[in-house]
Amino acid sequence: MADAAAPFRIKGETGEWEVVVGLEVHAQVVSNAKLFSGAATTFGAEPNTQVSLVDAAMPGMLPVPNQECIRQAVRTGMALDAKVNKWSRFDRKNYFYADLPQGYQISQLYHPLIGEGELEILVDEKDESSGKRIGIERIHVEQDAGKLMHDQHATMSYVDLNRCGVALMEIVSRPDMRSPSEAGAYLRKLRSILRYVGSCDGNMEEGSMRADVNVSVRKPGEPLGTRTETKNVNSVRFVMAVVEHEAKRQVQLLEGGGKVDQETRLYDPDKNVTRSLRSKEDAHDYRYFPDPDLLPLELDDAFLEECRSTLPELPGAKCKRYEDLGITGYNAGVLTAEVETARWFDGLLEARAEPKQAANWVVAELFGALNRRGESIEESPVSPQQAAELLSLVADGTISGTIAKQVFEIMLESGQGAGQIVEERGLRQTSDTGAIDGEIDKILAANAEKVAEYKGGKPQLFGFFVGQVMKAMAGKANPKLVNERLRAKLD
Amino acid sequence: MPVSPEQVRHIAKLARIRMSDEELDRLLPELNNILGWVEQLEEVDTDGVEPLTAVIDLKLRLRDDVVTEGNIRDEVLANAPEAQHGFFAVPKVIE
Amino acid sequence: MTELISKTIAELRDGFRSGEFRAREIAESFNAAVAAARTLNAYTVETPEDARSAADAADKARGSGELLPLAGIPLGIKDLFATHGVDTTAGSRILKGFRPPYESTVSGNLRKAGAGMLGKLNMDEFAMGSSNETSTYGPVISPWRRKGSNVGLTPGGSSGGSACAVAAQIAPGATGTDTGGSIRQPAAFAGICGIKPTYGRCSRWGIVAFASSLDQAGPMAKSVRDCAILLEAMAGFDPKDSTSLDLPVPNWEASLSGDLRGKRVGIPKEYRIEGVPLEIDALWDRGIEWLKDAGATPVEISLPHTKYALPTYYIIAPAEASSNLARYDGVRYGLRVTGSDGLDGMYSATRSEGFGAEVKRRIMIGTYVLSAGFYDAYFTKAQKVRALIKRDFRKAFEQCDVILTPTAPSAAFGIGETTDPLAMYLNDVFAVPASLAGLPAMSVPGGVDDQGLPLGLHLIGKELDEQGVLNAGLAIEERAQFTARPEKWW
Ligand SMILES: [Mg+2]
Numbered sequence A: 001m002a003d004a005a006a007p008f009r010i011k012g013e014t015g016e017w018e019v020v021v022g023l024e025v026h027a028q029v030v031s032n033a034k035l036f037s038g039a040a041t042t043f044g045a046e047p048n049t050q051v052s053l054v055d056a057a058m059p060g061m062l063p064v065p066n067q068e069c070i071r072q073a074v075r076t077g078m079a080l081d082a083k084v085n086k087w088s089r090f091d092r093k094n095y096f097y098a099d100l101p102q103g104y105q106i107s108q109l110y111h112p113l114i115g116e117g118e119l120e121i122l123v124d125e126k127d128e129s130s131g132k133r134i135g136i137e138r139i140h141v142e143q144d145a146g147k148l149m150h151d152q153h154a155t156m157s158y159v160d161l162n163r164c165g166v167a168l169m170e171i172v173s174r175p176d177m178r179s180p181s182e183a184g185a186y187l188r189k190l191r192s193i194l195r196y197v198g199s200c201d202g203n204m205e206e207g208s209m210r211a212d213v214n215v216s217v218r219k220p221g222e223p224l225g226t227r228t229e230t231k232n233v234n235s236v237r238f239v240m241a242v243v244e245h246e247a248k249r250q251v252q253l254l255e256g257g258g259k260v261d262q263e264t265r266l267y268d269p270d271k272n273v274t275r276s277l278r279s280k281e282d283a284h285d286y287r288y289f290p291d292p293d294l295l296p297l298e299l300d301d302a303f304l305e306e307c308r309s310t311l312p313e314l315p316g317a318k319c320k321r322y323e324d325l326g327i328t329g330y331n332a333g334v335l336t337a338e339v340e341t342a343r344w345f346d347g348l349l350e351a352r353a354e355p356k357q358a359a360n361w362v363v364a365e366l367f368g369a370l371n372r373r374g375e376s377i378e379e380s381p382v383s384p385q386q387a388a389e390l391l392s393l394v395a396d397g398t399i400s401g402t403i404a405k406q407v408f409e410i411m412l413e414s415g416q417g418a419g420q421i422v423e424e425r426g427l428r429q430t431s432d433t434g435a436i437d438g439e440i441d442k443i444l445a446a447n448a449e450k451v452a453e454y455k456g457g458k459p460q461l462f463g464f465f466v467g468q469v470m471k472a473m474a475g476k477a478n479p480k481l482v483n484e485r486l487r488a489k490l491d
Numbered sequence B: 001m002p003v004s005p006e007q008v009r010h011i012a013k014l015a016r017i018r019m020s021d022e023e024l025d026r027l028l029p030e031l032n033n034i035l036g037w038v039e040q041l042e043e044v045d046t047d048g049v050e051p052l053t054a055v056i057d058l059k060l061r062l063r064d065d066v067v068t069e070g071n072i073r074d075e076v077l078a079n080a081p082e083a084q085h086g087f088f089a090v091p092k093v094i095e
Numbered sequence C: 001m002t003e004l005i006s007k008t009i010a011e012l013r014d015g016f017r018s019g020e021f022r023a024r025e026i027a028e029s030f031n032a033a034v035a036a037a038r039t040l041n042a043y044t045v046e047t048p049e050d051a052r053s054a055a056d057a058a059d060k061a062r063g064s065g066e067l068l069p070l071a072g073i074p075l076g077i078k079d080l081f082a083t084h085g086v087d088t089t090a091g092s093r094i095l096k097g098f099r100p101p102y103e104s105t106v107s108g109n110l111r112k113a114g115a116g117m118l119g120k121l122n123m124d125e126f127a128m129g130s131s132n133e134t135s136t137y138g139p140v141i142s143p144w145r146r147k148g149s150n151v152g153l154t155p156g157g158s159s160g161g162s163a164c165a166v167a168a169q170i171a172p173g174a175t176g177t178d179t180g181g182s183i184r185q186p187a188a189f190a191g192i193c194g195i196k197p198t199y200g201r202c203s204r205w206g207i208v209a210f211a212s213s214l215d216q217a218g219p220m221a222k223s224v225r226d227c228a229i230l231l232e233a234m235a236g237f238d239p240k241d242s243t244s245l246d247l248p249v250p251n252w253e254a255s256l257s258g259d260l261r262g263k264r265v266g267i268p269k270e271y272r273i274e275g276v277p278l279e280i281d282a283l284w285d286r287g288i289e290w291l292k293d294a295g296a297t298p299v300e301i302s303l304p305h306t307k308y309a310l311p312t313y314y315i316i317a318p319a320e321a322s323s324n325l326a327r328y329d330g331v332r333y334g335l336r337v338t339g340s341d342g343l344d345g346m347y348s349a350t351r352s353e354g355f356g357a358e359v360k361r362r363i364m365i366g367t368y369v370l371s372a373g374f375y376d377a378y379f380t381k382a383q384k385v386r387a388l389i390k391r392d393f394r395k396a397f398e399q400c401d402v403i404l405t406p407t408a409p410s411a412a413f414g415i416g417e418t419t420d421p422l423a424m425y426l427n428d429v430f431a432v433p434a435s436l437a438g439l440p441a442m443s444v445p446g447g448v449d450d451q452g453l454p455l456g457l458h459l460i461g462k463e464l465d466e467q468g469v470l471n472a473g474l475a476i477e478e479r480a481q482f483t484a485r486p487e488k489w490w
């Protein structure tokens, strides 16, 4: 297990280098309609069918902001303990590109909706001492661009504006990360919180979350080096790869006497390299200015209160609550990492399962079974209520742990309830001493020489007798009683 | 301060306006004339004055999150100089 | 039919309602006049069918009692307004052939009020100009001529086609837009009335944008009453425009009154400037007398930052325009010129061939004042001065109810006479301050100069007080007895 205390270093010819990482995460806001138009946001529609006249930047079209997009951004800011600015404004970022019909992106430079906040990460989930706070500089709301396809035609690129104008939150971190794993942990935790809040579905394959990865290197203790920005990296794995690769590249460059240019780069997952994106470099003057089509955005207390009151219990608080219920820190961490798991487990607790036992069972049995079956927890054939019933049967001694495993398997296949299965198949644990004594006598009679050995000073054989009896009784005998009766007869 | 030909070229590039040397020679004095004239604003004491961005004191209205537009691809593409298979087509972009 | 085209909108409306003539007759007489006046180059598109069908609908509706306010009235629409299925090009080559799949809110409101459309009216390219010479369709020629001269004169701009059409009686009324005087200056040049309402009264949705924080639509017509009638139909809250005022539209026509007793008329001393012809100062003084005669009391006021209004405007308007016009890139509509190197080549080829000289000039200025290192010195500074200009008016309106000035520093000039851009910009020296402050302002004909060319008087009102402006305008109209009409030479 990597020791979180040991800092991540890149070993170069001239000594050790420290990597400095900041992330700008673009998270697509969950909303029915776009940020400034009434067109739909659903993924994967026919090209240019979810495009309004506003999205296509037809002459004379005007933006009108979508309340839900603002609301979700505010709730996200609150979840990150960030300052919500009651007065903010939209600015135009001017540049020409085929996926940007207006010739400018409506964004927020001068007065973002959300100010400073922070995010607590565990660099190593298994190590509770590896906690670290990553600063959030700001969150602003802006429009997504359209999509360009370069491979459809020999001399043409195709433009699809379905995505154009969809609301994004740009979540800008401070350059507080120092290793690929910290960057990975930050992105994972951020994704988890957005999904708890419900402001972003976190679906990185569909591009609902993309990170611009800012990387620089320096000798420990020295001032910040020149950074590069690798754009639109769309998985945790790739982000970590970019940090790793980009840091090494910069170290080699610097040690080779070169210098790092502040530039935009692109990551190629197939080759696992980043390359310079000069095309966008040459004219790097965005001429931001307040969008004269929009007025300042002012939020009143009622709105903010509504945002706050609809925030769910967040992973941090939930984890703490689970631990207070006696659940181990590790289990609590695992159970709260994903909102779906936490939701399922809360269902189990509501059905009055004993927390510690329930947590162990979910992490060991349920996860095991779901992995085997390749199912997500939402697809689990066993509901929290059914699981609670199963666990209660073990708790009150109706069935043994061994039988419980069998019953669970049957539940997974048949969808039947645990109680029903136990009754129909007569799996109740028996505490009928008569029956147990009967079996014990048979076993001892059938194994006279072993009994002799035992008495002759081979106490370890005791377990053999217990096993035989349990086997003979198909595991249904109460193990505690079997032990008692055996001792009575043998000793 | 007067604008240099290099600056004008840079601005033209930012604005995606192709400019021949003749055009530039014509435009340069005009721009300097106009910019020199607007620079008289420097005389005005604006200390502590908030820049005016919206001329009416209104609060920004927010729209409900309902889908009210879309599925008008034909209208959207109708005026396109080049549309193919439901896309706008542009000279190939090399990223 | 000449007597029909010479009537005001109010006269046409009332005559139609009383059955004196049919809407169809009105439409046909204007259609005919339009077709006969092509030399003026006022229309970029003629839509006689549209005018006809609206007229027929009006004729059918008559007797049903339920008549729409503008039933039977055909209008000219400035080419800046998107009209469904009808070429809308903002006078620019870059929008050649653009047929919007939508109708601007303002022109839509006029249609809902029963009006028909005679055609689209020529204008300065993207409303950038004060002479209508920057249009890709060529200049509009004013129906007015100097005494004993046949030199072609400009109708002013940017709403030059609108001004020309009303003056030449090839439209009883027209829509205009005013960013820095584009309704008022041409109205003055053409001897007609035109009003720019308070910013936010008329929706900007569907109007090709020039400078969003300044653009306002307004009517241009023969009389103050006609302006009131048209503005009532054009104005109104539009949820599609975030800067639209959510207020009921007043009954401006019903409340018209030339009785100004108890009103104070502000006379800004800073508007007496060098090089303005004596005739214009003289007309201004006559205007003051007329308003006194109507019962108002003149008070001298001060608008200290007046001289900085034009420079402020020529930073803010081009800056916004440079961004608003970025969408004309040859991708989704309009002109495309494929250049040498890929996408960027197509952009710059399209834009350099699609935009005219003045538009390029302003895009260059706007791009420059927003660019890194210059933003604060130019743009932010201009926004601050704009705040001071607005403050000037606030203070002034504590002492007066309406402000009277000349509309323009000169009468109409000849086509091609003004070649220096800066000299051209000075045309709007009196009009621009009200635009920067978002205030309602109107031009009313006051008289003619010694060449027989019209001169306008300019009324500026408090925010939302279009009524005060219209009433003062009416008081002048009643006294100026401006009956001069251009002699028909076309
Ligand atoms: Mg970025």
Ligand SMILES: [Zn+2]
Pocket (backbone or CB within 6 Å): A026, A142, A170
């Ligand atoms: Zn962004």
